[in-house]
Amino acid sequence: MAPPFPLLILLLLVAGAGAGAAAPSNAHACSSAEANTYAFCDASLPFPVRARALVSLLTLDEKIAQLSNTAAGVPRLGVPPYEWWSESLHGLADNGPGINFSSGPVAAATIFPQVILSAAAFNRSLWRAVAEAVAVEARAMHNAGQAGLTYWAPNINVFRDPRWGRGQETPGEDPAMIAAYSVEYVKGFQGEYGDGREGRMMLSACCKHYIAYDLEKWGKFARYTFNAEVNAQDFEDTYEPPFKSCIQEGRASCLMCSYNQVNGVPACARKDLLQKIRDEWGFKGYIVSDCDAVAIIHENQTYTSSGEDSVAIVLKAGMDVNCGSFLIRHTKSAIEKGKIQEEDINHALYNLFSVQLRLGLFEKTSENQWFTRLGPSNVCTKEHRELAAEAVKQGTVLLKNDNSFLPLKRSEVSHIAIIGAAANDAYIMGGDYTGVPCDPITFLKGMQAFVPQTTVAGGCKNVSCDSTDGFGEAIEVAKRADIVVVIAGLNLTQETEDLDRVTLLLPGKQQDLVNIIAGVTKKPIVLVITGGGPVDVSFAKQDPRIASVLWIGYPGEVGGQVLPEILFGEYNPGGKLTMTWYPESFTAVPMTDMNMRADPSRGYPGRTYRFYTGDVVYGFGHGLSYTKYSYNFLQGPNRISLSQSPVPGLISRKPAYTRRDGLDYVQVEDIASCESLVFSVHISVTNEGAMDGSHAVLLFTRSKLRVPGFPLKQLVGFERVYTAAGRSTNVEIKVDPCKHMSAANTEGRRVLLLGSHHVMVGDEVHEFVIEA
Numbered sequence: 001m002a003p004p005f006p007l008l009i010l011l012l013l014v015a016g017a018g019a020g021a022a023a024p025s026n027a028h029a030c031s032s033a034e035a036n037t038y039a040f041c042d043a044s045l046p047f048p049v050r051a052r053a054l055v056s057l058l059t060l061d062e063k064i065a066q067l068s069n070t071a072a073g074v075p076r077l078g079v080p081p082y083e084w085w086s087e088s089l090h091g092l093a094d095n096g097p098g099i100n101f102s103s104g105p106v107a108a109a110t111i112f113p114q115v116i117l118s119a120a121a122f123n124r125s126l127w128r129a130v131a132e133a134v135a136v137e138a139r140a141m142h143n144a145g146q147a148g149l150t151y152w153a154p155n156i157n158v159f160r161d162p163r164w165g166r167g168q169e170t171p172g173e174d175p176a177m178i179a180a181y182s183v184e185y186v187k188g189f190q191g192e193y194g195d196g197r198e199g200r201m202m203l204s205a206c207c208k209h210y211i212a213y214d215l216e217k218w219g220k221f222a223r224y225t226f227n228a229e230v231n232a233q234d235f236e237d238t239y240e241p242p243f244k245s246c247i248q249e250g251r252a253s254c255l256m257c258s259y260n261q262v263n264g265v266p267a268c269a270r271k272d273l274l275q276k277i278r279d280e281w282g283f284k285g286y287i288v289s290d291c292d293a294v295a296i297i298h299e300n301q302t303y304t305s306s307g308e309d310s311v312a313i314v315l316k317a318g319m320d321v322n323c324g325s326f327l328i329r330h331t332k333s334a335i336e337k338g339k340i341q342e343e344d345i346n347h348a349l350y351n352l353f354s355v356q357l358r359l360g361l362f363e364k365t366s367e368n369q370w371f372t373r374l375g376p377s378n379v380c381t382k383e384h385r386e387l388a389a390e391a392v393k394q395g396t397v398l399l400k401n402d403n404s405f406l407p408l409k410r411s412e413v414s415h416i417a418i419i420g421a422a423a424n425d426a427y428i429m430g431g432d433y434t435g436v437p438c439d440p441i442t443f444l445k446g447m448q449a450f451v452p453q454t455t456v457a458g459g460c461k462n463v464s465c466d467s468t469d470g471f472g473e474a475i476e477v478a479k480r481a482d483i484v485v486v487i488a489g490l491n492l493t494q495e496t497e498d499l500d501r502v503t504l505l506l507p508g509k510q511q512d513l514v515n516i517i518a519g520v521t522k523k524p525i526v527l528v529i530t531g532g533g534p535v536d537v538s539f540a541k542q543d544p545r546i547a548s549v550l551w552i553g554y555p556g557e558v559g560g561q562v563l564p565e566i567l568f569g570e571y572n573p574g575g576k577l578t579m580t581w582y583p584e585s586f587t588a589v590p591m592t593d594m595n596m597r598a599d600p601s602r603g604y605p606g607r608t609y610r611f612y613t614g615d616v617v618y619g620f621g622h623g624l625s626y627t628k629y630s631y632n633f634l635q636g637p638n639r640i641s642l643s644q645s646p647v648p649g650l651i652s653r654k655p656a657y658t659r660r661d662g663l664d665y666v667q668v669e670d671i672a673s674c675e676s677l678v679f680s681v682h683i684s685v686t687n688e689g690a691m692d693g694s695h696a697v698l699l700f701t702r703s704k705l706r707v708p709g710f711p712l713k714q715l716v717g718f719e720r721v722y723t724a725a726g727r728s729t730n731v732e733i734k735v736d737p738c739k740h741m742s743a744a745n746t747e748g749r750r751v752l753l754l755g756s757h758h759v760m761v762g763d764e765v766h767e768f769v770i771e772a
């Protein structure tokens with residue numbers, strides 16, 4: 001029954017009066033008649049003017065109340081409260097208070113695959129399309145009053161160590177590829193429109209976590225207090241590039257500073273770095289701390305001697321808003337004690353209000369953009385579901401396929417068994433930062449739709465698999481089936497926020513289960529690996545009883561539907577690993593060692609395909625398909641001459657440097673026109689098999705001389721390519737030598753090696769020379 005009219009009014013008044021807490025809301029400022037008198041509501045003025053006008057009207061207390069993710073309203077000016085923290089990593093997630101699935105008509109949202117899986121598709125259009133779809137759902141949910149407009153994704157830290165619990169959230173271990181992903185995500189998600197100068201946005205995305213954050217807990221080290229010791233060389237060519245692209249090219253409107261210290265200084269207090277981002281990279285947006293990252297500076301890192309000092313150091317460094325309530329509680333006394341001036345807060349508020357203005361939160365009439373009309377019917381749509389399925393298909397990586405065991409033929413499989421704790425668990429599909437799925441399909445349910453006679457056995461109670469109690473039942477189920485698929489791998493009980501892995505092996509007794517099942521089946525088995533981080537599956541690689549190994553990451557809510565489509569060849573897999581799969585022996589390397597480069601003198605093997613010198617289980621870029629592709633270089637440079645460039649004065653300072661070992665190089669900052677050096681490589685891709693397919697074509701380069709400190713090879717371009725059976729497709733990949741072929745020297749300056757280089761695709765190699 002509806003409440004009588006006066007009661008309704010009363011309820012509204014009460015809700016409006018609680019200005020402190022900002023529940024998810026779609027309330028906009030400047031909607032009342034009196035608002036017309038405020039300059040900050042005057043749409044004819046530029047955003048900076050309006051932002052400053054609003055700051056000038058606020059009292060100190062009102063200003064301080066803005067410095068938290070849960071920002072208070074300013075009722076006297078008609079400014080509603082705002083919750084800055086919403087999450088959208090691979091679909092709308094309820095990790096932050098900005099999203100509430102039970103406070104309105106939107107009760108679920110599409111869960112796309114975890115980022116590490118979509119990344120493996122190496123398809124920029126796919127990344128863009130997923131970001132746009134998530135944005136549509138976000139905006140629809142905002143319009144329904146259940147979500148904010150500011151989202152703290154993507155996570156673009158380099159997946160530096162295979163044990164990292166949040167590596168699954170990232171695109172992988174290659175800085176250039178992460179950079180490319182970040183640009184698509186941010187552009188797709190923010191949907192900038194209108195006058196480019198003003199930068200109006202549909203939503204705001206956030207490049208996180210700045211910087212060198214990639215450890216949750218290892219031994220006595222924890223992310224809250226860890227001091228990441230990063231040398232200038234690795235900083236320049238590993239840790240920083242994703243952030244630079246995310247901001248410069250993606251034009252992200254938010255940056256999150258991380259918990260950890262970087263060379264002894266808390267990341268949120270690195271004034272030098274935060275200022276560089278605004279001054280040199282042209283960042284226009286707000287800088288938010290990771291949650292409680294200011295509180296810990298004093299309390300846990302004991303970096304400052306008081307809470308007020310922490311407040312002062314971050315505000316002066318350029319952080320604008322704190323996730324948490326620490327600034328709300330300590331800013332007033334920081335001012336009273338003279339640690340900061342009101343001016344330091346004004347900067348922050350200006351940045352915050354500018355972003356809100358760009359998002360249309362201060363438009364008096366509800367704007368009539370296409371996205372302001374989105375609603376519940378735009379969430380969990382068939383279209384988004386199909387896109388999610390497409391992302392699983394494109395990202396899934398076929399690691400092993402002896403004698404073309406896959407694809408299976410439907411006519412030959414009347415009874416299939418799925419073994420594994422994950423077989424019938426919808427939870428495990430999502431990975432971390434997951435919300436409420438629309439209609440999740442487990443592996444079991446998906447398989448049943450394909451093969452009516454599908455039987456299942458967990459084998460283990462859960463992924464931790466600490467008992468063999470269920471093995472007997474699994475053996476019986478496996479024996480009776482024509483084909484057996486074992487689902488093994490990881491869950492968030494092994495890897496997630498605040499939890500790194502201690503081993504790269506399959507959890508608990510999972511490997512025993514796989515081996516026992518492989519020993520009793522009529523035919524070799526298919527092993528499907530779930531999870532974000534690499535797993536040492538050397539045992540399976542070598543075992544002929546395990547015909548095929550497929551990695552499916554955390555495939556999101558439609559993962560169960562897609563798996564049989566791949567197994568039965570309705571889709572030809574073509575994803576490639578974006579992460580080196582190290583053997584278990586790698587766990588001897590301290591997770592705290594941030595060095596990327598190998599150091600033989602102390603037995604340090606280096607990290608990622610660019611520098612790691614040890615054995616791999618499967619390398620970065622590994623991925624098979626049901627067909628066979630071959631490559632041919634059609635066209636590539638033979639000679640790149642820095643001095644013969646059409647641009648005069650190409651090399652502005654010293655032409656080149658000759659090292660004692662005779663190796664020549666040039667500093668990238670000395671090259672006046674990097675654009676003139678960009679070259680194209682034309683490759684013909686031939687599908688020599690009988691099945692059409694699309695797959696990721698990865699182009700690497702390396703200097704012909706193996707130079708210590710330089711990458712063994714590096715990814716300089718990639719393109720996903722469709723090629724019909726028996727046909728060829730031509731691909732053009734552009735390479736920017738300054739950006740992609742350079743590496744940092746020990747001082748952190750980028751240099752380009754002169755002399756012979758190789759450009760490589762598959763087993764094909766083309767040689768060319770870079771000369772001064």
Ligand SMILES: *[C@@H]1O[C@H](CO)[C@@H](O)[C@H](O)[C@H]1NC(C)=O
Binds near residue numbers: 097100101102103
């Ligand atoms: C979400 O909304 C429901 C209904 O309004 C409310 O009961 C619940 O407390 C909210 N959840 C959170 C986390 O705010």
Ligand SMILES: *[C@@H]1O[C@H](CO)[C@@H](O)[C@H](O)[C@H]1NC(C)=O
Binds near residue numbers: 123125129390720722
């Ligand atoms: C890349 O992804 C888009 C979006 O899903 C898709 O339409 C396209 O076919 C993909 N490209 C290839 C070569 O698979």
Ligand SMILES: *[C@@H]1O[C@H](CO)[C@@H](O)[C@H](O)[C@H]1NC(C)=O
Binds near residue numbers: 300
């Ligand atoms: C930080 O220190 C506070 C106060 O000693 C303690 O309550 C809290 O648990 C610590 N937090 C972390 C993340 O270690």
Ligand SMILES: *[C@@H]1O[C@H](CO)[C@@H](O)[C@H](O)[C@H]1NC(C)=O
Binds near residue numbers: 461491492
């Ligand atoms: C995966 O982890 C979640 C959360 O810990 C747990 O509830 C679920 O049972 C696990 N699933 C499996 C199959 O282990």
Ligand SMILES: *[C@@H]1O[C@H](CO)[C@@H](O)[C@H](O)[C@H]1NC(C)=O
Binds near residue numbers: 462463
């Ligand atoms: C996994 O199952 C075991 C029993 O085999 C149980 O003790 C453990 O708590 C379960 N773990 C999770 C995360 O559910």
